Amino acid sequence: xxxxxxxxxxxxxxxxxxxxxxVYFIISLTPGDPAAMILxxxxxxxxxxxxxxxxxxxxxxxxxxxxxxxxxxxxDMGRSYxxxxxxxxxxxxxxxxxxxxxxSAIGLAILISIPIGVISATRQYSIFDNVGMIFALVGIxxxxxxxxxxxxxxxxxKLGWFPSSGMTSLKGLVLPSFTLxxxxxxxxxxxxxxxxxxxxxxxxxxxxxxxxVSKFNIIKKHALKNALIPAITVIGLQFGVLLGGAVLTETVxxxxxxxxxxxxxxxxxxxxxxxxCVIVFAVAFSIVNLVVDILYAFIDPRIRADYN
Amino acid sequence: xxxxxxxxxxxxxxxxAKRSLMADTWRRLKKSKTAILGLMLIVMFLCMAIFAPIxxxxxxxxxxxxxxxxxxxxxxxxxxxxxxFGRDIFIRIVYGTRISLFVGLISVSIALSIGxxxxxxxxxxxGQIDHIIMRILDVILAIPVxxxxxxIVAALGPSMLNLMIAIGVANIPxxxxxxxxxxxxxxxxxxxxxxxxxxxxxxxxxxxxxxxNSMAPIIVYATLKxxxxxxxxxxxxxxxLGVQPPTPEWGSMLSSGRAYIRDQMHIVLFxxxxxxxSVLSLNLIGDGLRDALDPKLK
Numbered sequence: 001x002x003x004x005x006x007x008x009x010x011x012x013x014x015x016x017x018x019x020x021x022x023v024y025f026i027i028s029l030t031p032g033d034p035a036a037m038i039l040x041x042x043x044x045x046x047x048x049x050x051x052x053x054x055x056x057x058x059x060x061x062x063x064x065x066x067x068x069x070x071x072x073x074x075x076d077m078g079r080s081y082x083x084x085x086x087x088x089x090x091x092x093x094x095x096x097x098x099x100x101x102x103x104s105a106i107g108l109a110i111l112i113s114i115p116i117g118v119i120s121a122t123r124q125y126s127i128f129d130n131v132g133m134i135f136a137l138v139g140i141x142x143x144x145x146x147x148x149x150x151x152x153x154x155x156x157x158k159l160g161w162f163p164s165s166g167m168t169s170l171k172g173l174v175l176p177s178f179t180l181x182x183x184x185x186x187x188x189x190x191x192x193x194x195x196x197x198x199x200x201x202x203x204x205x206x207x208x209x210x211x212x213v214s215k216f217n218i219i220k221k222h223a224l225k226n227a228l229i230p231a232i233t234v235i236g237l238q239f240g241v242l243l244g245g246a247v248l249t250e251t252v253x254x255x256x257x258x259x260x261x262x263x264x265x266x267x268x269x270x271x272x273x274x275x276x277c278v279i280v281f282a283v284a285f286s287i288v289n290l291v292v293d294i295l296y297a298f299i300d301p302r303i304r305a306d307y308n
Numbered sequence: 309x310x311x312x313x314x315x316x317x318x319x320x321x322x323x324x325a326k327r328s329l330m331a332d333t334w335r336r337l338k339k340s341k342t343a344i345l346g347l348m349l350i351v352m353f354l355c356m357a358i359f360a361p362i363x364x365x366x367x368x369x370x371x372x373x374x375x376x377x378x379x380x381x382x383x384x385x386x387x388x389x390x391x392x393f394g395r396d397i398f399i400r401i402v403y404g405t406r407i408s409l410f411v412g413l414i415s416v417s418i419a420l421s422i423g424x425x426x427x428x429x430x431x432x433x434x435g436q437i438d439h440i441i442m443r444i445l446d447v448i449l450a451i452p453v454x455x456x457x458x459x460i461v462a463a464l465g466p467s468m469l470n471l472m473i474a475i476g477v478a479n480i481p482x483x484x485x486x487x488x489x490x491x492x493x494x495x496x497x498x499x500x501x502x503x504x505x506x507x508x509x510x511x512x513x514x515x516x517x518x519x520x521n522s523m524a525p526i527i528v529y530a531t532l533k534x535x536x537x538x539x540x541x542x543x544x545x546x547x548x549l550g551v552q553p554p555t556p557e558w559g560s561m562l563s564s565g566r567a568y569i570r571d572q573m574h575i576v577l578f579x580x581x582x583x584x585x586s587v588l589s590l591n592l593i594g595d596g597l598r599d600a601l602d603p604k605l606k
Contacts, residue, residue: 018447
């Protein structure tokens with residue numbers, strides 16, 4: 001097991017190198033002179049040129065990337081062009097908010113979708129199943145920023161139950177988490193249902209039935225664990241959707257997270273900050289997928305056996 | 309009446325005899341109520357896009373400000389009300405259909421052609437080529453699609469063309485994977501071997517024999533991806549990185565309408581419903597196609 005985890009961790013290194021390079025390359029396509037941007041319009045040609053030389057903007061992209069990576073390994077992600085703060089301090093300050101948002105959303109999504117998926121599958125084509133699946137399809141089709149606006153209109157402007165922005169209390173987290181959870185819930189429910197449908201047609205379920213095991217115990221002890229495996233993969237993939245959705249949800253609810261930081265930095269053309277945000281998102285997504293894969297091995301002894 | 313049934317029966321028999329994939333798929337797709345609902349919805353959106361100039365004038369009704377009529381609720385004159393500049397929201401949504409469908413289709417075409425090219429090569433040749441292509445795709449897949457699209461637009465600058473490029477490029481890995489898997493599923497079939505035996509060139513085999521026989525999962529995936537591309541278009545425009553105002557795009561309409569939600573919720577309600585319904589219709593069709601193309605799954 002340890003060997004498996006170690007191997008997966010090592011595999012993360014080339015992927016992360018590739019991701020940082022890709023993102024650095026894309027961002028370097030940004031037109032305009034960063035040195036002129038930092039100094040503003042009143043700067044002289046000489047001072048702009050001097051800053052270009054000092055910050056290495058004249059070097060080829062690949063050299064600049066090398067320097068960026070060298071600094072990144074020591075935890076230095078550069079400085080914001082507009083606020084003069086270090087990217088690292090800004091990102092670490094904002095990260096907990098995005099973390100709280102995405103994890104409460106995925107938690108909510110799991111709590112809602114697994115039971116619905118299981119019940120839908122065990123009562124295929126019943127009213128519960130049909131209604132559940134319609135909701136799931138509509139849920140997938142709703143853009144999170146619109147869902148967020150609708151929830152704000154209903155629960156904060158009309159009913160006044162929850163605040164429409166900010167994260168000062170736990171209450172402020174309720175609407176954004178639900179907004180973000182809806183799309184993920186829909187996706188996980190559908191997978192859970194179809195994998196459960198597949199599992200309950202297996203021979204070992206018939207055997208359990210023949211033995212006289214109660215329906216509840218068949219589901220709990222025999223079916224659920226096997227059906228969970230595809231669902232867990234989808235949960236990992238949905239996490240990527242959630243991180244993307246966090247950018248929009250944080251914008252709608254004015255939450256001080258990394259997503260909003262990224263959008264604000266793009267609008268200010270603050271390249272180092274944008275780069276930092278995307279890299280943090282990519283690292284977070286890769287780590288979650290790594291955890292999912294390990295979890296996968298934990299639940300499925302067949303995978304574990306391959307590495308022992 | 310009896311005559312009619314007879315001709316229908318004969319027609320059905322002919323269809324079965326021909327066993328064309330299209331006819332077969334359509335026969336099964338027709339049985340799914342949800343897929344038909346999706347088709348009806350998408351035909352409605354297509355009609356809106358095509359006949360937009362009949363419904364309202366672009367410059368006069370969708371763009372020109374009319375401050376006297378601003379922020380009116382839905383009425384006979386303005387079905388979905390008016391926005392903060394007094395423009396008719398219904399007509400703006402109608403013209404927005406053109407943008408959403410266009411960006412959705414073009415970006416999926418970009419992803420399908422580039423991703424499909426690499427996927428087909430990886431799947432068909434296997435070995436080192438496959439390994440290298442897949443590792444590069446793994447890297448791109450480590451960045452969530454919408455974040456990659458945002459990054460690309462951030463670098464290129466917000467415009468409709470860049471939006472299509474961004475969404476297209478961000479979706480390349482997904483298409484490459486699907487096409488690769490589809491190619492893998494048929495490349496060892498006997499008819500491929502037969503084509504090789506008579507000396508057909510690789511690109512002919514891939515284009516004429518492999519791809520047509522592995523279309524089913526690709527068509528389903530492309531349909532579902534047009535839906536997510538429409539969603540991505542609206543998302544990026546919502547945060548100001550897509551289609552810019554005053555162009556009537558659903559996401560940017562929502563973005564500018566945000567300030568008025570307290571008293572005028574119709575401003576954000578209707579453009580949002582347009583997004584939901586268009587995305588839903590494509591999802592319904594995609595699901596229906598999946599079932600129709602692969603009856604084993606049912």
